[in-house]
Amino acid sequence: MTDFERKVYRIIFNMTRFGKNPSMEQLKRKTGKDEQAIRDAVKNLMRERMLKWDKKKKDWVI
Incomplete structure (x- = not known):
């Protein structure tokens, strides 16, 4: 994970x-x-399976 990816994730x-x-x-x-x-x-x-988008809830799964 790059620094920028880590920033977006946080x-x-x-x-x-x-x-x-x-x-x-x-x-x-x-x-x-x-x-x-x-x-x-x-x-x-x-x-990398760090984030997932839940289409039903329209929310991120972390």
């Missing part, structure tokens, strides 16, 4: 812990990166 983890899903705009503001870099990091985290 943001998603901390926000979902309090019942909020971070939007792309929030992730862009908190990381300072563009949308494509964030999408790539999330895809890698999902590939």
Whole structure:
């Protein structure tokens, strides 16, 4: 896991812990990166099974 992936993971983890899903705009503001870099990091985290998207609940599973 790269430093950027770890940062994205921690943001998603901390926000979902309090019942909020971070939007792309929030992730862009908190990381300072563009949308494509964030999408790539999330895809890698999902590939490594660190994150999973629950389609029914529309929430992250960590």
